[in-house]
Amino acid sequence: METFQSQLTRKLSEALAAAGFPPGGEVSPATDPRFGDYQSNTALILGKKRGENPRKIAEAIVANLAVAEIFERPSVAGAGFINFTLKREAVEKKIAELLRDERLGVEKVSSPRKIVVDFGSPNVAKPMHVGHIRSTFLGDALARIAQFLGHDVIRDNHIGDWGTQFGMVIWGWKNLLDLESLKRDPVAELVRIYKATNERGTKEEAVREAARAELVKLQAGDPENYSIWKQCVDLSMQEFSKAYELLDIHYDIVRGESFYNDRLPAVVDRLLKSGLAEMSEGAVCVFFRDIPELADKPCIIRKRDGGYNYATTDLATMDYRINDLKANAIWYVVGAPQILHFKQIFAIARREGYVADFHHVSFGSILGADRKLMKTRSGENVPLQDLIEEGMTRARAIIAEKNPELVESERNEIAKVIGIGAIKYADLSQYRMTDYIFSWDKMLSLHGNTAPYLQNAYVRIRSIFRKAGAVSLPQAPVLGEPAEFNLAKRLCQFAEIVPQVLNDFRPNILANYLFELANSFHTFYEACPVLKADEPVRASRLALCDLTGRVLQRGLKLLGIDVPEKM
RNA sequence: GCGCCCGUAGCUCAGCCGGAUAGAGCAACGGAUUUCUAAUCCGUCGGUCGGGUGUUCGAGUCACCCCGGGCGCGCCA
Structure with missing residues (x-):
């Protein structure tokens, strides 16, 4: 399914050719709603290249544009911008198509890699x-x-399963290992013996030498050392897997x-x-x-x-x-x-x-409130496990306060989805190169560009459907209210946004879009009663809700984040 | 010394390939609720885009030079 943007880009190229210009030209979303929905500065670029009046070029392009099915008559504005405003019927038709589309309008690439x-x-x-x-x-x-x-x-x-640190780990394994501790918390015990060996090594030349010798033996394929190394790898992988399971991270190899x-x-x-x-x-x-x-x-x-x-x-x-x-x-x-x-x-x-x-x-660092690399009070790296647990605990407390009716099992499941979602979203909603300050209060806030805010929009939608009973979605919605029209146009943009993420590896573009979508939805939600509306408006609004819910769910899933049914 | 990244509202951050009067959230202030989850919405206030020079019809965005912060630069990963 072609997006409005790519349809328009194609039409623009045709118009350029028809007007005697080289085909091509770009279309971007309008920078301001007053300019409509899309804009093109092609005439400005052509004008510059040819030393001609850009407004005249723009007029010539507009005269050859065949976009009446989708857009109102394009207008020339400013120095030579061409502005495009979507027709309501075109958006209604598109929404009807999106409702039937499993992929929500997102096309697969033509040449997969x-x-x-x-x-x-x-x-x-x-x-x-x-x-x-x-x-x-x-x-x-x-x-x-x-x-x-x-x-x-x-x-x-x-x-990282083959560093020089294995000399010390193996020496520690042979001399300092506590089997009970290893059974209880394997990685913690491995860290302990590594640290202890390292400490002794700084004082005793013999230990340092012995650790080096263990490393050489390992590298030479010594069976005993290889077996110890293998156990270290296996134990660590088991622990990683637990975290990956919780975080819904999966590897192929x-x-x-x-x-x-x-x-x-x-x-x-x-x-x-x-x-x-x-x-x-x-x-x-x-x-x-x-x-x-x-x-x-x-x-x-x-x-x-x-x-x-x-x-x-x-x-x-x-x-x-x-x-x-x-x-x-x-x-x-x-x-x-x-x-x-x-x-x-x-x-x-x-x-x-x-x-x-x-x-x-590449990406920047996560900083603590002091603007320095995030560390524990004792100056160590904050374990991922602790971070996840704290996220869930904090989420659980907020849920218990806001929604006390939930039973405990439900609350725990929701706390997981929200707590982990909040941590992931805080990371992904930011431009990757900037260092950011880690803040529980901000990422778990229900206000602003946060996972809980987006999840809440989804939850409101699910709540509507729980009350609605059986519904059959209409073929085409009616977009009478501005809030409905705006939300619908936003929904059409999903397919334009997703591929853009890979231009420069910026998931924050998608996060930003989802935030704006949730915003448009909340505005719609306030302005347009759904279940109390008369038909066919009721069915139309239910359709918008359904599509919004699916886009939110799919969009968040693309970021690795789940949505709860209640919260 | 050389190189890379960052510097946008009081705070936290968006602004990809240069486009029109630079945007959100938080904070502050003012409104909206017999509710489909107010866990929300609407509005007001808030800016020499670190500084300068240049390229351009047009610069937060590009080039060069400074300033500030972070990181990296033969035998760690």
């Missing part, structure tokens, strides 16, 4: 914490949206760093052989002498001691994704501090001749 989305990537033997949530939520939302648009998406959890171990030497050999890499001070490096920005920032792919590092693993990973998984796009949802790293990796990949659409989807 195979996209690996690399997000989350927690470290084994450490708890997931606040630092993981942006990557996890952002990556999950982008994957959901890409999938909905028809792409072939592979969600890959590139877990989990290829941690260890997966690429035996592929690392080949990466270095290949780069040395091709001359892209060279020896420097004992290490193998790639230099970027012809790229000014990277000229003085070489990338080490094999350390002087012969060990491999992050860059080597990422190069092997890219090779695997492109040659084995046959991906033609890779999205790395990783924080902004690693911008330089990915510039290097992508530069190397391009030189090697890999063709794929690489993107580092």
Whole structure:
């Protein structure tokens, strides 16, 4: 189903051709309701290019526009803008179509791609914490949206399961492990033995040495150490899975760093052989002498001691994704501090001749109320588990206060949906590059651009339908009231907004749209009684409610957020 | 020293490819409720878009230079 915007863009291009101009031209939503619903500045651009009067060009375009079925007569305004105002009948017809459309008007892309989305990537033997949530939520939302648009998406959890920390973890396992604690809270015990070993290592040279030796043994394939390592990975994955279950995050594959171990030497050999890499001070490096920005920032792919590092693993990973998984796009949802790293990796990949659409989807940090990186009072990363629990607890308290009739099981389920939704939405509704200040009060507020506000709009709709009894939705609604017309036009925009998210990886565009939709709905709700209205208005309004509910539900789901039936 | 990101209302933030008089929410103030969930809605107040120069018919948006904050820069990931 074509959107108004793409229909208009097509018509505009035809009009340009008919008027003797090169086809093309862009249409955007009107910047102000006074200018109608859509606008085009094509005449201004053409006027500039040809040195002609833009208003005259605009008149010529308008004379050739065949859009009478959808729009009122286009008007030329200002310096040469062409303004378009939707006809009521056109919107009524479109709503009728949307009511029957499972996809709510969103078309699938014409050329789907195979996209690996690399997000989350927690470290084994450490708890997931606040630092993981942006990557996890952002990556999950982008994957959901890409999938909905028809792409072939592979969600890959590139877990940190092969760091140098395993020397200490293994030494701690052999010397300090408390089996009871391990059974009770595995990751906590792994953290404890790691910390304890680290502490002793700072004082005792022998411990430091022993830990290093354990690491060497692990890397050499020692069966005992391998078995310990494997248990650490398994225990950690079990814990991650619990959190993912709660958060409704799902991966297609989990290829941690260890997966690429035996592929690392080949990466270095290949780069040395091709001359892209060279020896420097004992290490193998790639230099970027012809790229000014990277000229003085070489990338080490094999350390002087012969060990491999992050860059080597990422190069092997890219090779695997492109040659084995046959991906033609890779999205790395990783924080902004690693911008330089990915510039290097992508530069190397391009030189090697890999063709794929690489993107580092970077993002800013989550700050505490003090505007510094969010930490616990003792200065540690806030565990994800604690964050989720607090979100649910706070949501439960608010629900208990606002809606005491709910039974406890209902209340707990709703608290989960609202608490987790609030945390996710707070993240996704913000432009990803900006650092944001984490605030429970703001994200759980029923006012403003928050998950509970959107969820509440949905709940109001469900409440109407519970009272309405059996309804049959009409073929075409009547949009007599301004609030109805506005809401309907907003509903038509969903299909225009969703694909835009992937232009620059901005789920906040979708969040923003949903907020405006909820706003339009609430205005409609105040102005237009639904159940008390006479037919056919009643049925028409029920149809608007139904469609609004479905768009809200679908839109939030694309952000990874659920909706409750009551709250 | 080099590089990247950010700087928009008192606070928290939107403003993608340059478009018309820069928008929300919170806070403040004033209204609306015999309710389909007021968990809401309507209105008022609030701005040298960090500063400057330039490109353009047109700059919050692009270029360059400053200022402020954050982050990163061969052997961590």
